[in-house]
Amino acid sequence: MNEHLRDLSPSLVWRHFRTLCDTPRPSGQEAALVALLERWADERGLDHERDAAGNLLIRKPATPGCEQAPGVVLQGHLDMVAQANSDHPHDFTRDPLDTYVEDGWLHARGTTLGADNGLGVAAALAVLEDDSLRHGHLEALFTVEEESSMGGALGLAEGWLQGRFLLNLDSEDRGQVYIGCAGGADVLVSADLPTSPVKADERVWRLSLTGLIGGHSGIDIHKGRGNANRLLVRVLRTLEPCGVRLIDYRGGTLRNALPREAFATVALNVQEGEAAQARVGELHQELATELAGVDDGLRLSLEAVAPPSGDPLTATASHLLVAALHAAPCGVERMSIEVPGVVETSNNLGVVALEAGHLHLCALVRSLRDSATRDMGDRFRALFGLIGVETRIENAYPGWTPNPGSPLLARFRRLHQRRLGNDAEVKVIHAGLECGILGGKYPHLEMISFGPQIRGAHSPDERVEIDSVEEFWGLLRELIEALADEQMLHGQHQASSGA
Template sequence: MNDHLLQLSPEPLWRHFRTLCNTPRPSGHEQRLVETLTAWADERGLAHERDAAGNLKIRKPASPGCEELPGVILQGHLDMVAQANADHPHDFTRDALDTYVEDGWLHARETTLGADNGMGVAAALAILEDDTLRHGPLEALFTLEEEASMRGALELDEGWLQGRYLLNLDSEDRGQVYIGCAGGADVVVGARLPTRDLGEDEIVRRVALTGLVGGHSGIDIHKGRGNANRLLVRVLRALEPFGACLVAYHGGTLRNALPREAFASIALPADEEDAVTQRLAELEAELASELAGVDEDVQLTLESAETDAPLTEAASRLLIAALHVAPCGVERMSVEVPGVVETSNNLGVVKLEAGRFHLCALVRSLRDSATRDLADRFRALFSLIGAETRVENAYPGWTPDPESTLLARFRRLHLEQTGVDPDVKVIHAGLECGILGGKYPHLEMISFGPLIRGAHSPAERVELDSVGEFWQVLRAVIEDLATARAA
């Protein structure tokens, strides 16, 4: 499948990306891909090993005469975000992606593409098989579960990597190089809330909020896009005067993706259904007006739903109120790095089933202290409704080093290869560099990649021309680091 990718240039990179598209690899299900890559390494006579966490490292010896030069680590993550449109059946643990080219961009039909971080992984594999390159010792580090928890990087063995320079290939902007990133933490809230019997005069209906664009909860958090959980909770607040009471709720699927859809089952007096329908139409128009130019297709619908026990009136009101005031979106912009979000939160996953409430939010910040503080605000808020809050998978930010010699070399080479001096950036997203730098403080690191848009959503796409440019610059950097000046 995806044979058309073999006609694209640079051929080695696209050939490996085809393998990634044909091999299911959602977070936590990377084993099949690891087996494919280790078999490929064996065929090429490349040494490989895995650490205790399951991360994969493939090594290639230096070119003759370059054995004593500092080593280069090519780093990316094997997993991808698994998002499909609601009406599109796709099993990310079994099905290959269905890709197509349109107007100079590669897309996947109705699903995420996995260019994040499949482009970086494919580029590293293509470098390993390129015998025309002159290079020092090479290590390709492929981590696990980056999109779900950063577990691969967090549990990476110390003392396992030998290189001095690390090229993280997990950025998504053409003509830019990243030298710093936000840290983050998952905030998980759980509670058992009281329910009651459904009244004789009550019916159960499902309110659906759909049609949002979604996107990456770090890169896109400042763009004003709707968060389905935030918006549906607002709708539920507006329906409370009609006697609406929560029965069930399902919103979002990943804590690091802006939720595009959310669904709430509510109990309401049967004689209020027409009034609720009218109010939903008013709210849809209100939201469409507010989101004009950003989320043009937001929709609110009222549908039939399975009958089940609603929360008590007090529990429903408390839960909706807590969700309504929970931090969501940009909390603070950076003063030190103008134009960059400093601290944010994404209400990624919210569920309520049979009185069992679950929330998973992702807090990000360039300041680790701000990450801790925002997580603590969740703990304080949800303690008021008797919920328990825990913080998981915390990872540090990556402190920028604008004086890095690796950065200086990259800027020179990028200008030589493309005619453009790259913008030096700090990203409000969780690159693994912060974690890796904590374990290997001697590393000099930069992050760069091709132009990817719509990551973490079915709108994900990668610009074909930028892939060729990315490949050209990557090869130039590796060959430059193999010169005497790298000693």
């Protein structure tokens, strides 16, 4: 599968990326890929080990003459976001990705591509394989479950990494280098809500909201795109005068992806059917107008269906749940003052599900300030506490505090200017890079993050600009050699001075 990738340049990187495309690796199911990489490392005589969290570390000794250079850690995550269009059946636990090239970009048919962070992983593997590269001691750290919970980084073994510099290869913009990121936490709401049977004067209907672009819940949160959960709850709220009662609800599939679709089965008073359909038609136009120029594919419909096996919520429970969801924080909360143009705090109402009276909600709060993350979680507790529903805050992880005076950053910027003729933009990202967690466990590490040009991450529109991969590869190789050479020269200068 994906044979055409071998024709792309740099071939060493694309060959490893092809392996990742052919090997299913959704979050939490990276074991098969880890085993494959362990066999690859054994074939090349490279030392490797796993920690208790399932992370994989592969080591390569320094090039002869570079033994005194501080070590470099190449870091990326093995898992990918598993998103497919509803009309494109794909089993992410079994099926390889189906990639194709169009207008200089690589895509996957109907699914996410996994360039986030597959190309960073592929580049790290290519570095390990490239025996023409001059380098100090190398460590390639491949973490697991980054997209679902940051579980790999949070559970990373301490005392494991020996390197001085860490190159995180999980950024998505050519010409930019990242030195800080948001922290975050998962907000989980769950409850068993009271139900009662469909009444004789009620009829069952199916609400569908589809066609949104979706995207990354951090990088794209400020772009004004629709959130299917936010919008369908708004529709449900508007239909309350029609006596709506929720039977089931399904919206979004991942807490870190903007939900593109949401569906609800509802019971309505039989005499309110025509009014409800008319109101849905009006709402379709209202929402389409509001999203015009940003999310133009919105589709909203209400259709009569056969009664399901489950009972609807009671009128009171349905009203309270819709009200709480309607009031829940969603989107950008505050922009940063210290870092203009960057979101400081946001929340993505990522997954909402109701089945047989059981509610499950998973939201992802992000912030450059850990205190704001905690406060947003507490707001959820307060809101859902008003309707007697429990809220839990889990998988909290810290942000990465910027260090604009970093010597590693200065080296990268000089290299970028010399190689490409322009300075790299220094950025802070409103997304959950693992650097904050890794820095907490290994405070001696000096870190930057950079990568190729990826667009549409966390959605089936994900794509990577092919030329940017070659640029990324060239920067990575030259930076590794520059770190080794500068340290060698520094060591030689110290030795001659001491003599």
